[in-house]
Amino acid sequence: GVQTCALPISGGTADVLARALQSRLPTHGGEPTIVENKPGAGGRLAVTELKNAPADGRSLLVTADPILTIYPHVFRRLGYDTLADVQPLLPLASEPVGLAVGPMVPAAVRTLADFLAWCRANPKNAVYTTAAAGTTMHFVGSQLAHAAKLDLLHVPHRGGAAAVQDVMGGQMASTVTSMSLAMPHLASGRLRVLAIASAQRARRLPEVPTFAEGGFPAIVADVYYGTYLRSGTPAAAATAWQQALLPLLQSPEWSAQLERLSLDPMALAPAAFAQRVRNDLAHWGPIVQASGYSADD
Numbered sequence: 001g002v003q004t005c006a007l008p009i010s011g012g013t014a015d016v017l018a019r020a021l022q023s024r025l026p027t028h029g030g031e032p033t034i035v036e037n038k039p040g041a042g043g044r045l046a047v048t049e050l051k052n053a054p055a056d057g058r059s060l061l062v063t064a065d066p067i068l069t070i071y072p073h074v075f076r077r078l079g080y081d082t083l084a085d086v087q088p089l090l091p092l093a094s095e096p097v098g099l100a101v102g103p104m105v106p107a108a109v110r111t112l113a114d115f116l117a118w119c120r121a122n123p124k125n126a127v128y129t130t131a132a133a134g135t136t137m138h139f140v141g142s143q144l145a146h147a148a149k150l151d152l153l154h155v156p157h158r159g160g161a162a163a164v165q166d167v168m169g170g171q172m173a174s175t176v177t178s179m180s181l182a183m184p185h186l187a188s189g190r191l192r193v194l195a196i197a198s199a200q201r202a203r204r205l206p207e208v209p210t211f212a213e214g215g216f217p218a219i220v221a222d223v224y225y226g227t228y229l230r231s232g233t234p235a236a237a238a239t240a241w242q243q244a245l246l247p248l249l250q251s252p253e254w255s256a257q258l259e260r261l262s263l264d265p266m267a268l269a270p271a272a273f274a275q276r277v278r279n280d281l282a283h284w285g286p287i288v289q290a291s292g293y294s295a296d297d
Contacts, residue, residue, distance in 0.1 A: 057237025
């Protein structure tokens with residue numbers, strides 16, 4: 001069976017999901033599951049920790065996908081190789097990302113096309129802020145700027161909540177943000193979502209068109225959270241994790257937890273989940289390259 005399972009996490013929603021799992025996981029051999037938060041280096045530390053752990057199945061990583069699918073194209077010295085060091089197990093949840101504007105942008109700006117026209121007319125204010133550089137949100141914005149042939153300045157922030165607050169406060173025009181952060185502020189009208197990057201309209205925001213509907217079919221992205229083992233973990237240990245996690249992930253309590261966090265359920269078998277990670281790793285390469293962004297640290 002599964003022994004102590006340290007969960008190296010990279011902050012935020014991944015942390016909340018890991019703790020929700022921890023509280024419901026059965027103890028194995030009387031040993032509880034411990035959550036070890038490893039928030040350093042934008043989440044890279046957690047993956048390095050997993051890579052350096054013994055391949056005995058005792059360590060499980062809970063993280064958001066950019067750390068495995070985008071960072072390999074961003075950081076020159078990463079310290080891990082997604083395909084060689086990490087074994088995807090099961091996804092936990094996903095959420096849409098979208099472009100939201102605040103009071104700096106006139107109420108008459110109602111669509112993505114309106115916003116692009118407004119940016120062209122107000123080049124000094126043609127700015128989008130995000131949680132950080134090197135994220136899904138950063139590159140959704142850079143894709144939009146590139147495809148619209150628009151000078152749209154990226155201003156990275158200290159976290160997504162701070163970025164949303166700056167837009168709501170009228171300090172910046174727009175943010176590309178996860179919808180779980182945007183949702184609580186939409187009723188007030190101080191934040192308006194103009195487009196989401198999902199393949200289809202979001203269940204919680206049926207009135208918001210996709211970027212594809214706005215004329216940008218290549219802009220398709222979401223953020224997802226998953227569980228990962230170290231490569232080379234024995235099949236029996238991987239199966240034990242699967243058997244422990246699946247009943248939780250299929251429970252009404254888990255659905256309710258995701259609903260509270262404004263997250264969507266995401267169910268894939270390990271092989272399909274591993275394929276999704278491989279596809280996304282390949283997908284982001286040319287987008288990051290086109291943006292011209294890279295980081296050394």
